[in-house]
Amino acid sequence: MTITSALNTAMSGLRAAGRASEVVSSNISNAMTPGYARRTLSVSSASVGFSGGVQVNGIQRHVDSQVLSDRRLAGAEFGYRSETSSFLTNIENLIGTPDQAGSLSARLSDFENSLITASSRPDANERLEAAAWAARDLAGAINTVSDGVQDARTQADRNIGTQVDRLNEALKSVERLNRQITAGSSQNSDTSSLMDQRQTLIDEISEMVPIRTVPRANDTVALYSTGGAILLDGRAAEIGFEPANIVTPYMSVGDGTLSGLTVNGFAINTTSQSGNLRGGTLGAQFEIRDELAPEAQEQMDALARDLIERFEDSTVDPTLLPGQAGLFTDANAPFDPLGEQGLASRLTVNSLVDPTAGGEAWRMRDGLGATAQGDVGNAQLLNALTDALNTTRLPNSGSFGGAAFSAIDLTAALTSQIGADRLREDQQLSFASAQFYEFTQLELADGVDTDVELQRLMAVEQAYAANARVIETVDEMIDTLMRI
Structure with missing residues (x-):
């Protein structure tokens, strides 16, 4: 993997982590908002030539239509x-x-x-x-x-x-x-x-x-x-x-x-x-x-x-x-x-x-x-x-x-x-x-769970930190190469 591809991969990961944190924040802040449906970020692997990364496909809105x-x-x-x-x-x-x-x-x-x-x-x-x-x-x-x-x-x-x-x-x-x-x-x-x-x-x-x-x-x-x-x-x-x-x-x-x-x-x-x-x-x-x-x-x-x-x-x-x-x-x-x-x-x-x-x-x-x-x-x-x-x-x-x-x-x-x-x-x-009441509880069960959302936020933070570390490492490698 080249330095450029590593940097592009890490940058795509940071963008995806940023979008994911926005989605989680929106879920938590709107947990009690009437009509609000839980969201998740849809992502997939991206591969162009020898470059990889994360591709953001969009935001999925989760609703059980039958229960609703x-x-x-x-x-x-x-x-x-x-x-x-x-x-x-x-x-x-x-x-x-x-x-x-x-x-x-x-x-x-x-x-x-x-x-x-x-x-x-x-x-x-x-x-x-x-x-x-x-x-x-x-x-x-x-x-x-x-x-x-x-x-x-x-x-x-x-x-x-x-x-x-x-x-x-x-x-x-x-x-x-x-x-x-x-x-x-x-x-x-x-x-x-x-x-x-x-x-x-x-x-x-x-x-x-x-x-x-x-x-x-x-x-x-x-x-x-x-x-x-x-x-x-x-x-x-x-x-x-x-x-x-x-x-x-x-x-x-x-x-x-x-x-x-x-x-x-x-x-x-x-x-x-x-x-x-x-x-x-x-x-x-x-x-x-x-x-x-x-x-x-x-x-x-x-x-x-x-x-x-x-x-x-x-x-x-x-x-x-x-x-x-x-x-x-x-x-x-x-x-x-x-x-x-x-x-x-x-x-x-x-x-x-x-x-x-x-x-x-x-x-x-x-x-x-x-x-x-x-x-x-x-x-x-x-x-x-x-x-x-x-x-x-x-x-x-x-x-x-x-x-x-x-x-x-x-x-x-x-x-x-x-x-x-x-x-x-x-x-x-x-x-x-x-x-x-029972159908309302079933609907809420598929709604926003703040505990789960906080766990997702922690995972997003870890992914963000990992990608940031890759960028930091790439930066150090470039500095080393520049000093040669």
Whole structure:
């Protein structure tokens, strides 16, 4: 080996060691950076004539594509279950449990107790007023739950708008990074940082919509939802959505009062079972707005209807005329079976006894249709009102299994249904969380290990020192030759 070839070999080794130290330093400094993938320097032996050395082939970015894909799908499922579980927990809290003051069951029990108390002293006006107030509080509790359901729908609609905007931005950014990566690859530039940015964006997209990535030429990727929608293949798709200001019980996608989704101008399915973008946090918002919340509203409307019908019966209050509203009303009007939708939000106590509307408490004892006060010691109507609460009857709407219920039993059944749904969703959330955690750990295991990187750095330092020693020896040989 000539002195020149030895010097060239050592110089190539120094350059390779310098690049390797940069890669190791980058790995260590970005060990906790989201989307960062571990790098290694790819080298090979170089031989030109009688000269050798080290040739730097490039930087390799290490990613297990299968684990990454599984982690993204698990993350989408975790986000989806988190949103639906949070909704059901919120509804359960609004309804409350029987042991909680202010819950539906507690309000109904308070109303029943107030009727019993009033019937023991029907001449005591303050007890009659307490019964009227208890009836009003019960109606208000049902209104509160119904309003909470619609607030959840409104918030879900707003979340959809926000997520669609962000989804469009992220897809455009991935499209732009694909072009930059293609340009960098054609110039043999290191595109690892661009791929890190793209991975972070795709991770964000996958939380909203479960996706599959498909490799394309020049290190670019295409994105497809697991529901079959093309989100990015060369060009990013444009997702369309029109948010509503406020969502009411009477609004739905079916009647055109609520917006669905479009992809490049074409309407797509948004249901939880067969939607093109189902799953993920975006799919969860559609399920809350269009399925879970309307189901909860339907059950609340059925409860309100049952309460109204119990007291519209003339056998309970003989002073009522046919078609006249009873103790509980639909916005102070008699119940119309064709107008049940949203009834829970309109439920009110008859203004004839409502303390806040100038009502007269003695009508609780003498009847809503009474023209004047009757016998102050007659508790017959008050007892009939109590019996109406405890009479078992088949609900005329809702999904309660076709059994007959008293008012308190129907409320308990509703509470139990919501609680069971929430518990089932929490179990699904627990499984999704465990799955997401396991795939995340698998991904991290193939990530940056700082201990291993430090060991590599020590090896790089040794290689650097060895090459530096060769150069130093060559320098000494040249000095010796110059002195001859």
